[in-house]
Amino acid sequence: MATTTRRSSGRAKKPAASKDELLQYYRDMLLIRRFEEKAGQLYGMGLIGGFCHLYIGQEAVVVGLEATAKEGDQRITTYRDHGHMIACGMDPKGVMAELTGREGGYSRGKGGSMHMFSKEKHFYGGHGIVGANVPLGAGIAFANKYRGNDNVCFTYFGDGAANQGQVYETYNMAELWDLPVIFVIENNQYAMGTSVKRSTKSKTLYERGVAYGIEGEQVDGMDVLAVKAAGEKAVKHCRDGNGPYILEVMTYRYRGHSMSDPAKYRTREEVQKMRDERDPINQVRDLLLKGKHATEDELKEIDKDIKGVVNDAAQFAQDSPEPAVEELWTDIYAEAG
Amino acid sequence: MGELTMVEAVAMALARALDEDPDVVLLGEDIGRDGGVFRATAGLLDRFGADRVRDTPLAESAIAGVSVGMAAQGLRPVCEIQFMGFVYPALDQMLSHAARLRNRTRGRLSCPMVLRAPYGGGIHAPEHHSESTEALFAHIPGLRVVIPSSPVRAYGLLLAAIRDPDPVVFLEPKRIYRAVREEVADDGAALPLDRCAVLCRGSDVTLVSWGAMLTETLDAADALSAEDGIEAEVIDVCTLKPLDAATIRASVERTGRCVIVHEAARTGGFGAEIAARLAETALVSLLAPVVRVTAPDTVVPLLKLERHYMPAAADIVAAVRRTMEYA
Numbered sequence A: 001m002a003t004t005t006r007r008s009s010g011r012a013k014k015p016a017a018s019k020d021e022l023l024q025y026y027r028d029m030l031l032i033r034r035f036e037e038k039a040g041q042l043y044g045m046g047l048i049g050g051f052c053h054l055y056i057g058q059e060a061v062v063v064g065l066e067a068t069a070k071e072g073d074q075r076i077t078t079y080r081d082h083g084h085m086i087a088c089g090m091d092p093k094g095v096m097a098e099l100t101g102r103e104g105g106y107s108r109g110k111g112g113s114m115h116m117f118s119k120e121k122h123f124y125g126g127h128g129i130v131g132a133n134v135p136l137g138a139g140i141a142f143a144n145k146y147r148g149n150d151n152v153c154f155t156y157f158g159d160g161a162a163n164q165g166q167v168y169e170t171y172n173m174a175e176l177w178d179l180p181v182i183f184v185i186e187n188n189q190y191a192m193g194t195s196v197k198r199s200t201k202s203k204t205l206y207e208r209g210v211a212y213g214i215e216g217e218q219v220d221g222m223d224v225l226a227v228k229a230a231g232e233k234a235v236k237h238c239r240d241g242n243g244p245y246i247l248e249v250m251t252y253r254y255r256g257h258s259m260s261d262p263a264k265y266r267t268r269e270e271v272q273k274m275r276d277e278r279d280p281i282n283q284v285r286d287l288l289l290k291g292k293h294a295t296e297d298e299l300k301e302i303d304k305d306i307k308g309v310v311n312d313a314a315q316f317a318q319d320s321p322e323p324a325v326e327e328l329w330t331d332i333y334a335e336a337g
Numbered sequence B: 001m002g003e004l005t006m007v008e009a010v011a012m013a014l015a016r017a018l019d020e021d022p023d024v025v026l027l028g029e030d031i032g033r034d035g036g037v038f039r040a041t042a043g044l045l046d047r048f049g050a051d052r053v054r055d056t057p058l059a060e061s062a063i064a065g066v067s068v069g070m071a072a073q074g075l076r077p078v079c080e081i082q083f084m085g086f087v088y089p090a091l092d093q094m095l096s097h098a099a100r101l102r103n104r105t106r107g108r109l110s111c112p113m114v115l116r117a118p119y120g121g122g123i124h125a126p127e128h129h130s131e132s133t134e135a136l137f138a139h140i141p142g143l144r145v146v147i148p149s150s151p152v153r154a155y156g157l158l159l160a161a162i163r164d165p166d167p168v169v170f171l172e173p174k175r176i177y178r179a180v181r182e183e184v185a186d187d188g189a190a191l192p193l194d195r196c197a198v199l200c201r202g203s204d205v206t207l208v209s210w211g212a213m214l215t216e217t218l219d220a221a222d223a224l225s226a227e228d229g230i231e232a233e234v235i236d237v238c239t240l241k242p243l244d245a246a247t248i249r250a251s252v253e254r255t256g257r258c259v260i261v262h263e264a265a266r267t268g269g270f271g272a273e274i275a276a277r278l279a280e281t282a283l284v285s286l287l288a289p290v291v292r293v294t295a296p297d298t299v300v301p302l303l304k305l306e307r308h309y310m311p312a313a314a315d316i317v318a319a320v321r322r323t324m325e326y327a
Helices: A019-044 A059-066 A082-087 A093-100 A133-147 A165-176 A206-212 A224-239 A268-280 A280-290 A294-320 A325-329 B006-020 B044-048 B060-072 B088-098 B134-138 B152-162 B215-227 B244-253 B270-280 B305-308 B313-324
Strands: A005-007 A075-078 A153-156 A183-189 A213-218 A245-250 B025-030 B052-055 B075-080 B114-119 B144-146 B168-173 B197-200 B205-209 B232-238 B239-243 B258-265 B291-295
Touching: A019 A082, A019 A093, A019 A224, A019 A280, A059 A082, A059 A153, A059 A165, A059 A183, A059 A224, A059 A280, A075 A133, A075 B060, A082 A093, A093 B205, A133 A165, A133 A183, A133 B088, A133 B239, A153 B088, A165 A183, A165 A206, A165 B060, A183 A224, A206 A213, A206 A245, A213 A224, A224 A268, A224 A280, B006 B025, B006 B044, B006 B075, B006 B152, B006 B168, B025 B060, B044 B052, B044 B244, B060 B075, B060 B088, B088 B114, B134 B144, B134 B168, B134 B239, B134 B270, B144 B152, B152 B168, B197 B205, B197 B215, B205 B215, B205 B244, B205 B313, B215 B232, B215 B258, B215 B313, B232 B244, B232 B291, B244 B258, B258 B270, B258 B313, B270 B291, B291 B313
Parallel strands: A005 A213, A075 A153, A153 A183, A183 A245, A213 A245, B025 B052, B025 B075, B075 B114, B114 B168, B144 B168, B205 B232, B205 B258, B258 B291
Antiparallel strands: B144 B239, B197 B232
């Protein structure tokens, strides 16, 4: 089988997008950012346990890829997962209430930040063991193929996970069996505090797929339109029965790895430069304003709406009841009978 | 249906499961074209096709992980790990995902998968083809651990495991894969996954074991009866997790004595759990200390030393005689 890999030219040639699309991406990315900012606040107030890994800076990845998904497609990711849940349409209230460990949360207070699921939205978690979710994604894709539907499974993992052995066992199996799985490497350039440069001599991560015969490409993950364009190609490849595809999405997280991160591995200037020059939300904001698709006032109105949604979620997450002590014993095995 | 060996009973149960439920998919190394290293899947590829009886690359971690993903979508994967010594790369998936999917999703998702592996010593194999590390899995909440001791039990327990909505680690004692033949009806009837089996009744001492060691345990019971007039009650644990502690306790409350036999190493072996349960719940009924007959805390040795490593019927007889010395 001929295998091609390439680096996306996303930044050189911007794909066009309609006003409605741009507004949708703006809203979706802003909702994730404001949600995460609020989660950070609640964490600081001691209301959130089970750790908390914020997605701020990486919003264009999930929003761009969700724009290519259709009903029935699945997604599975690692622990930096709040953005994926919100992008696939899960209720911010349920996500926030899970962070606070309440009954109103998606796992009714027993999963926490890393372990939420939605059968309705085909979101298969939230997984804390780095790289170990990747074979699950292939298994979900296996079921799609076995049942003869044309759904695909977006299987997200990071640059850190890309050095785990399970990932490559899965690459091999997925290509061998032509499974409809899109391996999305969210390369935010740091595995906790270890930069990609300090963890591999591979020039890119997507090119590792060549060894398994898997096509792939690298894409600018700060540009939602570039992500979407690459995602469409990947989705078509999978839906057409051509097996897996790798997208290495170059992104950046502004906050620490988790809420307790000494941040000694990068400079403030580096982070500030990304915020100033590459921010995914500002890029869409500029397109909206320059294209005269929206006025400053209209965007402010959107900001206000989103703040309301996030505040409601935070309130819900604090008001929702705590799980009863009996819940300690439930859902270990199926109930008898 | 005729007299079958245990491994033939396993194959018959797998065929039955494939036949009755299109969601059942078998996967593992060499299970298709080769019919499995022990022939447990012989003939299934021809009968059910490569989509359902799938040879995998040599990758235990992904075999288990892909199975978890399939199960999360409602398929019923039955994966084979060739030898228990090769299961450790899959342990991460079983512990971190399979065992916890139900709890994490509050029952919205479950993980109806079975991980099958031949286990145990006594076939003159190297160490990692001979080990018996069932206690590792029994320690994990959310997993079921099932070990058959006969063809009939292998058939009924495996069907139950495949139909169960939770992940099951199904360990097949390969030493007795072909040791005995017995009549096994292909009637689709499952055995319970939460019940010990009392293999013979006795009032003097309770012998508790599982898997291949029941051979030595039953031999010891015969010898004790013939030589000492001691009547042993023999319990096949069958399902280590969840443990049917009530059956064991009720027996010990009658006999007052208990000897636990396993071929796994001693420290932290599953016998320790049973002994602890008895200490917690049946202490006042005990006439003698609970005794364990186990392999030593060493690596499984090569063939010339193996018979010194594996507990023998004589060891069990000696242990019972010691417990009988207590008034």
